[in-house]
Amino acid sequence: MHFNLTDEQRALSDMVQRFLAQEYAFDARRKILRSPEGWSREVWGKLGEMGLLALQVPEEQGGMAPATVETLLTLGAMGKALVVEPYLSSAVLGTALVRELGTPSQREALLPALATGERIAVPAHGEAGARYDLSRVATSARRGGAGWVLTGRKAVVLHAPAADLLLVTARTSGAPDAEAGLSVFAVPTGSPGVKLIPYPTIDGQRAADVELAGVALPGDALLGQEGQAFEGLSAAFDLGVAALCAEAVGVLQATLDATTEYTRTRKQFGVPIARFQALQHRMADMLMHVEQARSMSFLAAMHAASTDAKERRRAVSAAKVTVGQACRYVGQQAVQLHGGMGVTDELAVSHCFKRLLAIELSLGDTEHHLERFITESK
Amino acid sequence: MDLTFTPEEQRFRDEVRAFLDASLPAPMRHKVLEGLHVPPEDTVEWQRILFRKGWGGPNWPTEFGGTGWDPVRQFIFEEECAAAGTPRLLPFGLKMVGPVIQRFGNAAQHARFLPRILSGEDWWCQGYSEPESGSDLASLRTLAVRQGDHYLVNGQKTWITLAQHADWIFCLVRTDRTGKAQAGISFLLIDMRTPGVTVRPITMLDGGHEVNEVWFEDVKVPVENRVGEENKGWTYAKFLLGHERANIAGIGGSKRELIRLKRIAAEERKHGRPLAEDPHFAARLAQVEIDLMALEITNLRVLSAEAEKRAPGPEASLLKIKGTEIQQALTELMVQAVGPYALPFRIEALSDGFAGPPVGPGYAATLAATYCNMRKASIYGGSNEIQKNIITQMILGL
Numbered sequence: 001m002h003f004n005l006t007d008e009q010r011a012l013s014d015m016v017q018r019f020l021a022q023e024y025a026f027d028a029r030r031k032i033l034r035s036p037e038g039w040s041r042e043v044w045g046k047l048g049e050m051g052l053l054a055l056q057v058p059e060e061q062g063g064m065a066p067a068t069v070e071t072l073l074t075l076g077a078m079g080k081a082l083v084v085e086p087y088l089s090s091a092v093l094g095t096a097l098v099r100e101l102g103t104p105s106q107r108e109a110l111l112p113a114l115a116t117g118e119r120i121a122v123p124a125h126g127e128a129g130a131r132y133d134l135s136r137v138a139t140s141a142r143r144g145g146a147g148w149v150l151t152g153r154k155a156v157v158l159h160a161p162a163a164d165l166l167l168v169t170a171r172t173s174g175a176p177d178a179e180a181g182l183s184v185f186a187v188p189t190g191s192p193g194v195k196l197i198p199y200p201t202i203d204g205q206r207a208a209d210v211e212l213a214g215v216a217l218p219g220d221a222l223l224g225q226e227g228q229a230f231e232g233l234s235a236a237f238d239l240g241v242a243a244l245c246a247e248a249v250g251v252l253q254a255t256l257d258a259t260t261e262y263t264r265t266r267k268q269f270g271v272p273i274a275r276f277q278a279l280q281h282r283m284a285d286m287l288m289h290v291e292q293a294r295s296m297s298f299l300a301a302m303h304a305a306s307t308d309a310k311e312r313r314r315a316v317s318a319a320k321v322t323v324g325q326a327c328r329y330v331g332q333q334a335v336q337l338h339g340g341m342g343v344t345d346e347l348a349v350s351h352c353f354k355r356l357l358a359i360e361l362s363l364g365d366t367e368h369h370l371e372r373f374i375t376e377s378k
Numbered sequence: 379m380d381l382t383f384t385p386e387e388q389r390f391r392d393e394v395r396a397f398l399d400a401s402l403p404a405p406m407r408h409k410v411l412e413g414l415h416v417p418p419e420d421t422v423e424w425q426r427i428l429f430r431k432g433w434g435g436p437n438w439p440t441e442f443g444g445t446g447w448d449p450v451r452q453f454i455f456e457e458e459c460a461a462a463g464t465p466r467l468l469p470f471g472l473k474m475v476g477p478v479i480q481r482f483g484n485a486a487q488h489a490r491f492l493p494r495i496l497s498g499e500d501w502w503c504q505g506y507s508e509p510e511s512g513s514d515l516a517s518l519r520t521l522a523v524r525q526g527d528h529y530l531v532n533g534q535k536t537w538i539t540l541a542q543h544a545d546w547i548f549c550l551v552r553t554d555r556t557g558k559a560q561a562g563i564s565f566l567l568i569d570m571r572t573p574g575v576t577v578r579p580i581t582m583l584d585g586g587h588e589v590n591e592v593w594f595e596d597v598k599v600p601v602e603n604r605v606g607e608e609n610k611g612w613t614y615a616k617f618l619l620g621h622e623r624a625n626i627a628g629i630g631g632s633k634r635e636l637i638r639l640k641r642i643a644a645e646e647r648k649h650g651r652p653l654a655e656d657p658h659f660a661a662r663l664a665q666v667e668i669d670l671m672a673l674e675i676t677n678l679r680v681l682s683a684e685a686e687k688r689a690p691g692p693e694a695s696l697l698k699i700k701g702t703e704i705q706q707a708l709t710e711l712m713v714q715a716v717g718p719y720a721l722p723f724r725i726e727a728l729s730d731g732f733a734g735p736p737v738g739p740g741y742a743a744t745l746a747a748t749y750c751n752m753r754k755a756s757i758y759g760g761s762n763e764i765q766k767n768i769i770t771q772m773i774l775g776l
Contacts, residue, residue: 128738129647131717136650155738156718177650197735202723202746209722209737268514278763335583335753339512339761340537343583343754350583354750361713361720367658 003298005069013073015050020081026348029082038206039085039162047085048117056095056239061111065099068239072246072301079250082348082355084205086120086159088247093240094121097167100232101184101224110165110186121165121186124154124210125233132368134234136177139212141170141185141222148222150185150193150215158362160208161198163189168212172227179230184223191215203358204351234309238316241363242304245297245323248359252290252330255352259283259334262341262349273337282333289326296322314376317369323359324366331356381675383454391454398462401427408730410463411638413744415586415729418501418543424465425498434496437473442480442488443496449681453629460630470502470539471495475548478565478614482606491546491567505535505549505568505592506615512537513764515550516559516612520594522551522566524601524608529553529566531574531597537758541577541590544570554609565611567603574598582754584747585725619760626694626759627677627701632670635708639663642715642741653715662714666707673700692772695765702755702762709749716742723747 005013023043032040047053055071057063064070071092078087091114098110098121113119130136139152150170160166166187174181187194193215196208224232260283263274273279300319306312331353335342338349345351360366383391406420428434436455438444447455459467476495479487494500511518520533531551541547547568554562568575574597579587606614643663646653653659680693713720719738726732727743737743756762770776 126718128719129650131646131648133649156721197737199722199724199737201721202750203721207722267510268512268517270514273513276763278766332753336756336761336763339757340507340589340754343751343757345581345583345585350750353753354583357713357746357749358721361718365714365717367714371658 005073009069009073012070013077016052016074016077017080019046019050020077020083024081024083026351029084033084033204037162038200038204039159043083044085044117044120047087047091048115052087053091053095053117054115056092056099057111057115058099058107061107061115063111063115066305068242068301068304071243072297075243075247076250079247079252079355080254082204082251082254082351086122086162088240088243089122089159090114090120090163091117092243093123093236094163094165094167096236096239097121097123097184097232098186098223100236101229103224106186106220106223119164120159120162121167122157122159122163123236124157124160124166124168124187126155126157127153128155130155132364133177134237135179135182135230137169137171137182138176139168139170141172141183144216147216147218148185150187150212150217152212154210154212156201156207157210158201158205158207160189160196160210161206165189166194166210167223168210169229169233174227181227182229182233183226184229184233185217185221186223187212187215187217187221191217201358203354205358231309234313237363238312239304241316241320241369242297242300244359244363245293245300245319248323248327248356249290249294249297251352251355251359252293252326255330255334255349255356256283256286256290258347258349258352259286259337262338262347266339279337282337286330286333289329293323293326310376314373317364317373317376320364320369321366321373324369327356327360328366381678383450387450387454390451391458394455394458395462397431397433398458398464401431402462402464405730406465407463410465411634412730412741413638413748416465417729418540420465421468422498422501425467428467429497434498435472435476436467438476438480438496442476442492449684450678453678453681457630457633460628460634463634466631468501468540470504470544470548471500474504474618475502475546475567478548478605478618481617482565482614486602487567487605500545501540501543503538503541503544503547503570503592505538505547507537508534509536513761515615516563518550518552518563520549520551521555522553522564522599524553527601529599529601529604531566531568531594531599533594535592535594536580536589538577538590538592539588541570541592542579542587546570547575547592548605550611550615553611560612562609563611563615564608565605565614566599567605568594568597568599569603572597572599582751584751585723586728586747586751627673627697628705629670629674629677629701632701632704632708635705635712636667636670638741639708639712639715642712642739645739645741646715646717659711659715662711666704666711669700669707670704673697673704676700692768695760695768695772698759699756699762699765705755706752709745709752712745713749716745720746720749 054063055067056065058065095114141148141150168185168187172183193213195211198208201207264272266273296319300316303312303315334349335353409416435444437452440446508518522529522531549566550563553564574595576593578591580589643654648656719742722737
């Protein structure tokens with residue numbers, strides 16, 4: 001067993017960190033957040049040039065998959081910089097969905113453009129009332145003419161306003177929560193009947209609710225086989241959770257670093273507040289949360305591409321539980337130890353806090369993954 | 379021992395409830411119960427409504443125009459107000475500077491300042507913290523130099539809640555730099571319209587504007603605006619902090635939010651069933667409810683000791699810590715309850731009358747912002763770490 005990176009992996013990690021340190025400092029990020037689109041096409045283009053958008057694209061389509069470790073290193077660096085571009089949504093989740101579910105010709109048609117960043121494809125899966133159940137989908141797809149007609153509403157679709165293509169989960173048959181009967185359709189955002197209600201999220205990303213009012217699609221909009229999407233969806237989302245955990249570790253480390261730095265410089269009662277044992281122990285607890293989260297992000301990474309679905313789900317859920325708990329503790333304590341400064345918009349710590357909250361609530365919260373871990377352990 | 383309210387106290391509760399039913403305007407109630415932004419006009423209007431009823435000073439003695447209610451009646455009043463969804467009365471005049479002026483001010487100050495607090499004419503804010511003086515408040519450096527019949531004030535205060543609406547600020551200022559830090563502080567009342575006073579907003583993590591920096595540049599403050607003796611301000615500040623903490627448990631507000639949480643949990647679905655029936659969630663909700671029950675009794679014990687003429691003591695720190703922990707736990711559970719729909723953040727949706735297209739259930743729109751905002755509760759009014767220091771030193775004698 002070893003936890004060492006190869007030279008190539010280390011070089012990639014250094015490159016991403018250098019790039020973000022130069023182009024994505026706190027003030028640059030703030031400018032991006034306040035821009036009308038809320039993300040930077042320029043940064044996105046550069047991520048593409050560096051090959052980072054191709055990590056989940058198979059070699060046949062010009063990518064480097066499987067590059068799980070590289071994906072996680074990239075996301076760790078992005079976590080540190082609080083990157084808001086649709087990396088996880090498109091370069092990981094969207095790309096993995098097309099790869100897992102698409103026919104060879106669909107992969108050929110879609111993946112090369114995703115690999116360069118020319119196109120952005122994000123999953124549109126969640127629905128009101130479904131909470132985090134992966135199989136609970138009410139949006140329906142019926143055959144109509146030579147193709148399909150989609151009707152329904154998708155909730156909190158991250159980065160939908162940035163996307164060219166929505167990968168919409170829809171029910172082609174079965175009960176409202178059945179795994180069988182789920183299908184995924186590639187829906188251009190400009191299609192007649194698709195309406196976005198866009199908004200920012202609490203952590204400064206962009207998202208939308210998506211109304212699908214009888215959206216007519218050609219036959220080949222269906223990714224792969226009708227009604228057979230669940231396993232591929234589950235695999236793609238588990239990879240997404242592993243990637244999200246890696247991002248979280250980056251945010252967590254940045255949050256802890258900011259806190260130790262602040263308490264070393266902030267003086268009260270004539271000494272740096274880092275000298276107070278009550279606060280030292282709090283930071284020791286934060287560090288333990290960060291390290292446990294890091295370990296579990298490695299475990300999730302090792303199992304993310306596993307073909308043993310049960311073992312994969314168990315590992316990924318265990319990681320998300322550990323990470324979610326770390327997000328909660330480290331985020332709250334970091335704000336507390338910053339005192340009044342922690343609840344302002346001025347320092348990075350409140351931005352980290354909000355991202356940690358959003359991570360906790362994304363792709364299944366702690367309770368959801370605790371339950372899934374119990375189920376998969378039976 | 380009797381843990382129930384007396385028949386007189388019950389009748390009092392009924393009287394308060396009937397008054398609130400009749401007098402609290404529905405739009406105000408709506409904003410409070412839905413967790414929406416309560417504009418300053420509502421706060422002032424509610425103070426005026428109470429004033430007209432003769433209840434403008436629920437915590438003040440009758441000699442200063444207050445109701446003369448004992449601590450238990452004050453508690454009942456606050457609890458009923460919270461349950462009904464009244465705007466929060468501004469604590470800065472009623473609970474902070476008011477009692478200080480009553481106790482340590484002179485007759486002219488009584489006549490000049492107290493009636494205008496009751497009537498809602500003056501909006502006060504609190505000038506204590508400074509950038510370098512937070513938990514270590516006594517190290518404050520805003521300087522007041524005596525020049526004939528006035529002080530010349532220079533310095534900077536920070537975290538001044540709602541200073542953007544204030545007519546007056548009460549300030550701790552340094553009048554002596556020689557001896558022990560605590561011994562050189564005075565308590566000044568400063569008109570916010572005095573030349574040299576500048577208010578600068580601080581943007582909070584939820585995008586809101588609640589707190590400010592207040593800068594003083596050669597601000598002339600008449601000596602008659604000093605409360606009590608020069609260099610005795612620390613004594614008055616400590617008196618005030620005790621009063622602030624005695625009311626910080628927020629039992630009534632937490633009870634109201636618990637009811638709201640239960641309503642949300644009944645609406646939300648998990649695996650197709652009401653979230654309220656989910657054993658994990660139900661257990662967490664029950665735990666908060668039990669903590670709140672315990673804190674209510676603890677609070678009543680403190681109040682009953684206070685009613686026997688013992689001033690609020692260090693046990694107020696316990697109320698502050700547990701009270702804010704419960705307030706924060708409730709906001710956490712509300713976020714958890716709505717799951718993914720906690721993420722959308724439309725700042726306009728935090729105010730009443732937002733007419734944009736709905737996203738998720740209406741109650742979800744404010745929850746994440748409130749969760750973020752309420753992180754302040756364990757920081758303000760003496761951080762919970764400072765409260766624990768008080769408990770270890772003053773109660774445990776360590």
